[in-house]
Ligand SMILES: Nc1nc2c([nH]c(=O)n2[C@@H]2O[C@H](COP(=O)(O)OP(=O)(O)OP(=O)(O)O)[C@@H](O)[C@H]2O)c(=O)[nH]1
């Protein structure tokens with residue numbers, strides 16, 4: 122059987138307080154009763170954004186004023202291949218309601234897991250819950266200097282996702298620093314991701330693990346429970362595939378641009394990066410030579426955002 126191809130535009134409407142608008146599919150349609158991001162199929166000759174605007178008028182009675190790409194997910198159902206082209210809606214006019222009689226609800230991010238979604242939605246839920254900047258901490262010999270810089274980023278730059286990368290510390294110094302960093306991150310409601318061996322979480326109840334690519338490639342299964350975040354460093358298509366195979370929640374991909382920290386590495390550039398992100402099936406942070414000024418560019422080619430040391434660690 123040749124499967125139908127279905128191209129769908131869908132909206133992640135995220136309110137300032139972090140609540141996300143969900144709609145329930147009527148029980149009589151395909152995937153009935155499940156919750157979804159409002160949207161629908163592209164009509165002939167429509168772009169994704171045009172379809173998004175039309176669908177939200179039809180389904181919710183709102184007019185989009187500003188939206189940005191969030192994630193594109195390719196998924197194979199038993200009867201069709203689907204491309205979900207998901208946009209984050211930042212601003213709209215009108216009060217959304219279930220114009221087709223469907224239930225509509227603003228849901229806090231922390232409660233999204235309680236709602237049954239179609240199978241294809243897993244990466245979308247990840248993308249909705251992750252910020253658009255990922256701070257990777259720099260090597261820092263002194264704990265006090267480290268904590269000062271971390272607090273500055275949390276306080277002044279509003280960073281909410283931090284990876285503790287400290288290759289020069291031995292195990293006990295790393296754990297000590299991780300404990301201090303975790304306490305600080307908790308104060309700012311930021312997530313702390315430890316870099317290295319998943320077993321680190323046995324000692325410290327941080328929010329997740331970031332796998333170096335070497336560790337990623339050696340794994341056969343996801344090494345963490347589902348309630349922790351699993352990230353990985355990737356640099357080529359094989360590593361991206363492996364990250365998807367073991368169920369990573371997100372990855373960094375580098376280098377996208379020329380970076381002074383790795384002058385020998387050939388940057389992939391935005392064009393090829395876009396092709397890689399398209400098939401990644403999970404949120405991808407652009408890394409390597411990128412700054413906060415590149416967030417819109419990164420998102421325009423489908424990335425979750427940017428990851429950086431240099432631009433945020435000061
Ligand atoms: N809108 C939307 N569709 C999704 C999501 N996840 C997901 O797998 N889908 C699938 O994408 C397809 C969207 O079709 P739809 O029924 O919304 O299409 P539509 O609004 O144009 O209505 P139509 O049935 O009149 O063509 C369905 O097969 C649905 O199961 C999601 O989060 N939002």
Ligand SMILES: [Mg+2]
Pocket residue numbers: 159160161162180
């Ligand atoms: Mg629909």
